[in-house]
Each structure stands twice: as C-alpha cells, then as structure tokens.
Amino acid sequence: MGHEVRIKNVTMRFGNTTAVSNLDVHIKAGEFFSFLGPSGCGKTTLLKLISGFLDPTEGRIEINNQDMQGVGPNKRPTAMIFQNLALFPLMTVEENIAFGLEVRGVGKIQRRKKVEDLLDLVDLPHTRQKKVTSLSGGQKQRVAIARALAVEPSVLLLDEPLSALDLKLRKHMRVELRQIQQKTGVTFIYITHDQGEALTMSDRVGVISEGGRLEQVGRPTQIYNDPQTPFVASFVGENNIFQAKIIGQRNGRFLADTPMGTLECVAPAGFEPENFKPGQAATAFVRPETIRLVNGSGVQENQVECLVISQRFEGAFMTMELETKGDTIIHIRQSNNGHEPILKPGENTFISFGADNTLLLATPCDHQTKEPLCPN
Amino acid sequence: MKSFLDNFGKTGSLIVISLVGSWLIFMVIGPQLIALDYSFRHLLPLSRVGGPEDVLTWANYLTLLTNTLHRLIFFKTIWSSIIVTLLALVVCYPISYYMAKIAKASSVSLMMVGIIIPYWINELLRIFAWQLILSDAGILNQILLHLHIIADPVNFRAGNSAVILGMVYAYILFMVFPLYNAMESLDNNQIEGARDLGASWMRIHWKIVIPHSKPGMAVGCIMTFMLAAGSVAAPQLLGSPSSFWFTQIIYTNYETANWNLGTAYSEVLALLCLIFMFFMLKIFKVRLKDLLK
Numbered sequence: 190m191g192h193e194v195r196i197k198n199v200t201m202r203f204g205n206t207t208a209v210s211n212l213d214v215h216i217k218a219g220e221f222f223s224f225l226g227p228s229g230c231g232k233t234t235l236l237k238l239i240s241g242f243l244d245p246t247e248g249r250i251e252i253n254n255q256d257m258q259g260v261g262p263n264k265r266p267t268a269m270i271f272q273n274l275a276l277f278p279l280m281t282v283e284e285n286i287a288f289g290l291e292v293r294g295v296g297k298i299q300r301r302k303k304v305e306d307l308l309d310l311v312d313l314p315h316t317r318q319k320k321v322t323s324l325s326g327g328q329k330q331r332v333a334i335a336r337a338l339a340v341e342p343s344v345l346l347l348d349e350p351l352s353a354l355d356l357k358l359r360k361h362m363r364v365e366l367r368q369i370q371q372k373t374g375v376t377f378i379y380i381t382h383d384q385g386e387a388l389t390m391s392d393r394v395g396v397i398s399e400g401g402r403l404e405q406v407g408r409p410t411q412i413y414n415d416p417q418t419p420f421v422a423s424f425v426g427e428n429n430i431f432q433a434k435i436i437g438q439r440n441g442r443f444l445a446d447t448p449m450g451t452l453e454c455v456a457p458a459g460f461e462p463e464n465f466k467p468g469q470a471a472t473a474f475v476r477p478e479t480i481r482l483v484n485g486s487g488v489q490e491n492q493v494e495c496l497v498i499s500q501r502f503e504g505a506f507m508t509m510e511l512e513t514k515g516d517t518i519i520h521i522r523q524s525n526n527g528h529e530p531i532l533k534p535g536e537n538t539f540i541s542f543g544a545d546n547t548l549l550l551a552t553p554c555d556h557q558t559k560e561p562l563c564p565n
Numbered sequence: 566m567k568s569f570l571d572n573f574g575k576t577g578s579l580i581v582i583s584l585v586g587s588w589l590i591f592m593v594i595g596p597q598l599i600a601l602d603y604s605f606r607h608l609l610p611l612s613r614v615g616g617p618e619d620v621l622t623w624a625n626y627l628t629l630l631t632n633t634l635h636r637l638i639f640f641k642t643i644w645s646s647i648i649v650t651l652l653a654l655v656v657c658y659p660i661s662y663y664m665a666k667i668a669k670a671s672s673v674s675l676m677m678v679g680i681i682i683p684y685w686i687n688e689l690l691r692i693f694a695w696q697l698i699l700s701d702a703g704i705l706n707q708i709l710l711h712l713h714i715i716a717d718p719v720n721f722r723a724g725n726s727a728v729i730l731g732m733v734y735a736y737i738l739f740m741v742f743p744l745y746n747a748m749e750s751l752d753n754n755q756i757e758g759a760r761d762l763g764a765s766w767m768r769i770h771w772k773i774v775i776p777h778s779k780p781g782m783a784v785g786c787i788m789t790f791m792l793a794a795g796s797v798a799a800p801q802l803l804g805s806p807s808s809f810w811f812t813q814i815i816y817t818n819y820e821t822a823n824w825n826l827g828t829a830y831s832e833v834l835a836l837l838c839l840i841f842m843f844f845m846l847k848i849f850k851v852r853l854k855d856l857l858k
C-alpha cells in the first residue's frame with residue numbers, strides 16, 4: 190500500500206540558481222498526485238529530491254512520517270520511472286523486472302512468479318524471454334512500470350514517462366496508469382508538462398512555475414475552474430487575459446475597467462479584500478469556451494460588440510478570433526452543433542460571458558516580468 | 566565506392582589507390598612473406614644459400630619446443646603479459662569510470678591531458694625514467710634510506726616486478742581510452758535506475774557498468790597484451806636476468822645474424838597475439854564487428 194509524502198518547506202539551490210523554492214505540500218497515501226509545470230521549472234529536481242538522488246538545501250522530506258534526510262535512493266521506499274525509462278538493454282524483460290528482486294535476495298522461483306504476475310498486471314504476457322531492445326515503445330513503457338512495481342514501492346515516482354509515445358498510445362496509457370495505480374494502491378507522484386495528462390489522471394495536481402514555486406494545489410477541476418494565481422490561469426488551459434483596474438463592487442461582484450469597457454468579475458475563493466480596493470490594478474481572465482455569441486438584444490452580462498477576424502474549424506469545436514472596439518483580441522471556442530457557421534470573417538457580432546466566468550486576480554499585469562501573461 | 570570516386574575524381578582515386586596499394590604490398594605484405602620464407606629455412610652461409618641444402622623446414626619452429634630455456638621464457642612472457650594486462654585493467658577501470666561518469670567536464674579534459682602528456686615522450690625515455698626511480702642509487706631508494714625505512718638499498722629490479730610496473734605505466738593510455746569510450750556511452754539513468762531499485766555499488770558495476778563496457782575492455786586488453794608481449798625496451802632497461810622476455814631472444818637472434826630463428830620466433834609471437842585476440846573476444850562475448858565501433 191501507498192505511503193504519504195510530506196514535502197516540508199523544501200528549497201534546492203545549485204550554485205546561484207534555485208530549482209525548487211520553499212515548496213510545501215502534503216501528498217496523501219494512495220493518491221495519484223501530479224506536479225504540472227513548464228519545462229525547466231524544477232520538476233525533475235523535485236523528483237530527485239523525493240527519490241533521494243539529491244538532498245534538499247533547506248527543508249525536509251518525510252515518507253510515512255520518517256525523515257528521509259541522508260537516506261540513499263536504494264534505501265527509500267520509492268521507485269522511479271525515468272523519462273527515457275532506463276531499461277537495461279543487455280537484459281531480457283524478465284531480468285529487467287527481476288533486477289530489484291534479485292537485489293533483495295528473493296529466490297528464483299518467487300522471482301519468476303512475481304515477474305509473471307507483474308506482466309499480467311501491465312498486460313504484457315509472453316514477453317518474459319524477450320530482449321527489451323526488441324519491444325515497441327508502449328511495451329517498453331509497460332516493462333518499466335513492472336520493473337518499478339516489482340520492488341513493491343509505497344511511492345512510485347514517474348518522470349514524464351509517456352512523453353516518448355505517440356498521442357493515441359499516450360491517451361491509452363493514461364487510462365492504464367490510472368487503473369494500475371488504483372489496483373495497487375501505491376502513491377503515484379507524476380511529473381509532467383502536459384496538462385492533459387495531469388488533469389485526466391490525477392486525484393490532485395500541484396502547479397509549479399519557474400524556479401520551482403508551487404502556485405496552487407487542488408483537484409483537476411479546481412485547478413482548471415478556480416485558478417488562484419495568474420500563472421495557473423494562463424498555464425492551465427487557454428484564457429483570454431485583460432488588463433483591468435478595479436473600480437468598485439456590485440452585488441458581491443467586482444467591477445473592473447478593461448480596454449473593452451467595464452466588466453463584472455468574480456474574485457477567487459479566499460481572496461484578500463485589501464488587494465481588491467477600487468483603483469488597484471488587476472488582471473481579468475475569461476476561458477474561450479465560456480464566451481457565447483449573442484444577438485445584442487436584451488441585457489446580458491459582460492456584453493461586447495466585436496468584429497470577426499478569423500475562424501478555425503477543429504472538428505469537435507470551432508475557434509474564432511474576434512476583435513473588440515478597443516482593439517482587444519478575444520478567442521472564443523464553440524462546440525460543433527453540426528451546422529455550418531453563420532458568421533463570416535469581417536462581420537460584426539456580440540459576445541457575452543457570465544460574470545461568474547470572468548475571474549479577477551489582484552496581481553497586476555507586469556510587462557517587465559510576466560510578459561506572457563499580458564495582453565498585447 | 567561511388568562516393569570515393571566523387572571525392573577524389575578518377576586521377577585522384579588512381580593515385581590514392583596506387584599509393585595505399587604499394588604501401589600495403591611493399592611495406593606490409595612483401596616483408597611479411599620474406600620473413601615467413603626466412604623462418605622456414607636453415608641458417609646457411611651465404612655461399613650455400615640457394616644450394617641443395619636450402620630446403621623448407623620446420624626446424625626453427627621446433628627449436629622452441631626442444632630448447633627448454635626458450636620454451637620457459639616464451640611461457641613466462643605470456644604469463645607476465647597477462648599479469649600486465651590484468652593490472653592495467655584493474656588500475657584503469659576506476660580511472661575511466663571516474664572520468665566517464667563522476668568527474669566534471671572541466672576536470673575530465675585536465676585528466677585527459679595529464680594522461681596524454683607523458684605520451685609526447687618516447688616510450689624508451691619513459692621507461693628510462695623508471696630506471697632512474699628504481700635503480701640501486703635511484704630516487705625511491707634515496708627516499709626510503711633517508712626516511713630510515715630501509716638500511717640498505719633494495720634491488721627493485723630483481724625479478725619481474727619492475728618490468729611489469731614499467732609496462733603497466735607505459736600502456737595505461739591504451740587501456741584507459743577504450744574503457745572511457747565504452748563507459749561514457751552508458752546512460753546515467755541506467756546507473757541511477759539500478760541504484761533506485763536498491764542495487765549496491767558493487768552490483769551496479771557487476772550488472773550494469775561492466776557488461777556495458779565489455780567491448781572497451783576487450784579492446785584495452787588486446788592492445789595492452791600485444792604491446793606487453795611485444796615490448797623490448799621495458800625488459801631491456803628495467804629487467805634483471807630472471808625477467809628475460811621472449812622479444813629479447815628474438816632481438817638476440819637478429820643481432821647474431823640468425824634471422825631464420827628470429828623470424829620463426831617473431832611469427833610465433835604474432836600468432837600468439839592473434840590467438841589472444843580471439844580468446845579475448847570469446848571471453849568478453851564480443852564480436853569482431855563491435856570492436857570497430
């Protein structure tokens with residue numbers, strides 16, 4: 190069964206660069222937890238800290254309430270699946286899977302039994318004698334999972350193991366990884382830059398930004414629907430981002446001035462009231478799929494007149510690029526209802542988005558440091 | 566072949582091929598055949614060469630079997646060369662591993678230079694340096710005397726040890742490079758993966774690093790053995806009467822104008838090295854093809 194992992198105020202520095210900064214999170218026993226962040230944000234460092242290949246500069250890591258400081262990777266109850274899998278190419282599938290068992294002095298007959306059980310678990314029968322080099326990408330993936338599970342770890346660490354597979358196989362393996370995790374009850378800590386992976390598989394997700402800062406921890410729906418920081422709002426899913434200035438409050442909602450007029454917005458749960466005083470700069474976020482096309486009659490929340498610039502058909506949905514009177518570009522996404530689109534580029538239309546879907550975050554858009562967050 | 570023609574043109578190709586071809590024929594194959602011919606003939610005064618007594622014979626080769634001293638020295642040379650090879654492997658394995666997997670890039674190049682620089686000097690001089698260190702009035706004896714560890718100078722050059730020491734030193738490069746090359750291509754994640762699965766350092770080396778470096782080990786062992794078995798300078802300069810090397814017998818035979826016996830023994834030595842090479846390939850389960858990588 191899985192153990193809980195407590196990462197307590199962990200900081201990791203290499204010379205002058207900080208790879209992980211004051212990261213604090215409690216991963217529950219038997220949980221599928223993903224760390225999601227862009228490449229080079231310190232995710233792999235974090236995994237190496239948990240597995241014991243590195244010791245933190247500050248803070249500590251506890252697994253099953255035991256301090257892991259100074260405990261080597263071969264003594265920790267963790268097993269790691271490497272990004273490139275790191276299977277032993279000179280060994281057969283069986284020798285690979287049995288490697289950790291042999292180390293632990295498990296007898297030959299039990300090893301054979303365990304290998305066969307694991308090959309059943311990862312759905313890879315009759316490959317025991319094969320050389321790992323003769324397997325396909327997906328099969329290697331399964332061998333790597335079996336090899337890591339063979340040592341009965343209470344925590345399994347996965348470093349973007351699906352990144353080498355093609356999209357279809359990757360989607361299939363997501364489902365399977367999740368099933369294996371539920372069958373074994375092992376705590377999975379999964380590292381990825383692919384939000385699709387993080388959101389579909391995980392019980393909870395921790396979003397990490399540059400320099401190994403933990404931005405938000407929550408269930409996938411919370412991360413997507415209620416981002417707490419501008420980084421999460423812009424990194425997870427797509428968002429329309431507007432510079433905003435708070436001008437007041439009405440019916441528990443905030444009113445903010447944006448380049449396309451005054452919008453009604455909501456603040457995130459647990460916001461600090463002193464950051465939402467009138468006159469303060471902020472940023473507003475609207476998801477493309479929450480924006481509706483309307484005919485302009487009647488009174489709608491956050492209604493804006495725009496010009497259609499371009500449309501892109503993507504099968505299940507249609508992406509449209511619109512421009513407001515204030516020269517702001519807005520992307521909207523409409524699900525495909527089976528009809529040809531009515532609007533053509535160059536035509537005018539109205540859009541509306543509910544105040545509940547217009548998130549106001551107190552952090553102002555800073556062109557110096559948060560360039561990607563800023564509307565152009 | 567087509568790209569060769571494209572690169573050099575017709576005239577160029579002809580020149581390159583004829584140059585390489587004549588080098589092979591006149592410098593390599595021709596002399597070898599002449600030597601082979603010598604080895605199958607009796608030593609005769611010049612006046613009787615080509616006469617009725619000048620017939621093909623195994624006599625020179627049979628001398629190695631009948632002459633007890635030569636036979637003993639032959640086997641001793643094999644045995645000592647194997648020891649040199651094993652010692653070089655033991656010394657170079659950790660050096661290569663350190664350079665390939667542990668050291669930072671900057672210190673690797675520094676170590677590399679440190680290993681290569683001695684090879685700017687001729688082998689003869691390098692071995693001569695060891696003579697200065699190991700001789701009765703040499704540096705080592707001076708230091709030990711000065712520190713009162715010994716009362717009288719020690720004859721370090723008695724027996725085989727000085728020769729073996731000198732050779733291990735002289736051929737380190739030929740072991741380090743193939744090993745380093747092989748180890749460097751090992752994915753670090755393999756080592757970390759094995760460690761993560763609970764393996765001790767011993768097991769990681771035994772199961773992961775050594776199997777991966779086998780081709781490098783085979784190349785290193787073959788080169789070191791061939792160089793050791795064929796070395797003249799080290800036994801000549803560092804040796805004692807009891808460390809006589811097979812090459813010294815060959816050398817003496819050439820010197821005393823018995824080229825027939827000399828060439829026969831040379832052929833035996835060449836054959837020995839060839840056999841050793843295939844033996845190594847067998848031991849390390851490496852194919853000839855893999856060596857060329």
